[in-house]
Amino acid sequence: MPDQVLTNRALEAMVDTSDEWITDRTGIKERRLCGDTKVYEMAARAATAAMTDAGITANEIDAIIAATITPDCYTPSLSCLVQKELGADGAFCFDVNAACSGFTYALDVADSYIKAGKAKTVLIVASEAISRITDYTDRNTCVLFGDGAGAVVACASDTPGMIDCCLGASGAAGEVLRASAFAEDRCVKMNGKEVYKFAVNVNIKVINELLTRSGLAIGDVSRVVPHQANKRIISAVASKLDYDADRIFTNLEKYGNTSSASIPICLDEMNKGGLLRDGDKIILVGFGGGLTYGGALITWRR
Numbered sequence: 003m004p005d006q007v008l009t010n011r012a013l014e015a016m017v018d019t020s021d022e023w024i025t026d027r028t029g030i031k032e033r034r035l036c037g038d039t040k041v042y043e044m045a046a047r048a049a050t051a052a053m054t055d056a057g058i059t060a061n062e063i064d065a066i067i068a069a070t071i072t073p074d075c076y077t078p079s080l081s082c083l084v085q086k087e088l089g090a091d092g093a094f095c096f097d098v099n100a101a102c103s104g105f106t107y108a109l110d111v112a113d114s115y116i117k118a119g120k121a122k123t124v125l126i127v128a129s130e131a132i133s134r135i136t137d138y139t140d141r142n143t144c145v146l147f148g149d150g151a152g153a154v155v156a157c158a159s160d161t162p163g164m165i166d167c168c169l170g171a172s173g174a175a176g177e178v179l180r181a182s183a184f185a186e187d188r189c190v191k192m193n194g195k196e197v198y199k200f201a202v203n204v205n206i207k208v209i210n211e212l213l214t215r216s217g218l219a220i221g222d223v224s225r226v227v228p229h230q231a232n233k234r235i236i237s238a239v240a241s242k243l244d245y246d247a248d249r250i251f252t253n254l255e256k257y258g259n260t261s262s263a264s265i266p267i268c269l270d271e272m273n274k275g276g277l278l279r280d281g282d283k284i285i286l287v288g289f290g291g292g293l294t295y296g297g298a299l300i301t302w303r304r
Contacts, residue, residue, distance in 0.1 A: 003150045003257065003267070004036040004044070010145070017141045024145045029233025033148025033258030035133045041074045042083035044151035045129035048266070049084055052125070055273075056155035060090040064121035067112055068097045069104030069128040069262040071181070071291070072135060084127055093125070101179075102229050102290025103169075104128055104262030105152070109286070109298050110167035112156045127153040128262035135181045137189035146232070147190070148258035152266025163303045165283075168211050169296040175200065179291040198235060201289045205239045208287050208297035216299055220245050222283055224302075225272070229288030230254035230264040251277070261290065280304040 009032045010021035024030055036044060045068060053060070068081035078086075081095035100107040105128045112124035129151035138144045156164075178193040178200070205228065213220060220243055228236050230252060240247040251268050260267060265286050272278050280303060287297035 004034040006035040006037055007032050008035050016138050019141045029255055030258045031255045034150055036131045036149040041129045041131050042080055045084050045127045046087035048151040048153040049127045052153035052155050060088045062123050063090040063093045063125050065124045066093045066095045067108040067126050069108045070130055071099055071101050072131045100294040101292055102261045103288045103294040103296045105265045106288050106296035106298055113164045116158050122158045124156045128266055130261040130263050132261055135188050135190055143190050143192055146259045148260050150260040150263045150267055152263045154266055163301045165299040166212055166215055167298045168208050172293045175293050201235045202238045204289050204295040205287050206242055209285055212297055212299040223285050224282035225284045226250045227265055227268050227286045231259050278302045
């Protein structure tokens with residue numbers, strides 16, 4: 003995570019808002035800004051930490067899949083820039099753009115490569131500088147977003163952790179959450195009410211589909227790790243599923259919405275905090291611009 007902190011109190015001096023208004027409607031208290039740090043630099047740091055935790059070296063990586071909507075450049079891709087930083091010269095590289103669903107999409111792709119025998123070790127990295135496409139005069143969006151990066155290493159194993167993935171999209175509704183590729187219209191624009199309805203519905207849809215296909219009940223799931231968009235969305239999903247809200251991990255009060263990076267950032271905090279036990283069934287679920295959505299049911303392995 004970047005070092006620079008942007009608090010709700012600081013936003014009060016920038017736009018017509020208040021700490022109370024932001025906290026009540028989003029659950030966010032502060033977020034991080036990357037400043038002059040490059041997206042690929044955040045990505046490489048997260049990747050290095052993940053590799054260290056996984057006990058692998060750069061020459062063991064067969065593929066690098068990067069998720070981002072805020073790359074430093076169109077080409078070279080973020081994944082290629084990360085490859086250069088790591089010295090992972092034997093890896094093939096590509097990026098995915100599914101906005102805030104990007105990590106779950108990348109995880110599903112990695113799972114498919116591994117199960118097809120085309121890769122044994124895949125580095126997935128999600129890195130975002132959403133502050134660079136945020137309009138700090140728009141109080142409906144500028145309070146939401148922050149910058150950051152997260153990464154995981156997915157490896158072939160005799161004790162598999164991946165149970166199932168579920169992906170989807172609703173391109174016809176894409177205009178409710180968009181950011182143009184052109185500089186004059188690059189900032190995020192959002193119809194908050196429509197995004198809220200979409201998010202609640204697809205989170206529930208994905209979780210129920212994963213449970214049905216696996217033959218599990220919601221009570222069998224140790225943790226749900228949602229994309230960190232808005233506390234109200236997360237609370238509504240927990241209520242409709244009758245799932246203990248204390249078992250849904252959140253850190254958006256510290257980081258805000260970091261787009262595709264939010265779920266791996268959560269996993270890292272949970273892992274370091276001792277919140278994950280070997281054999282735990284965990285659901286990762288996200289939604290984002292596109293509109294896209296996706297989830298994964300995993301067994302945590304140590």
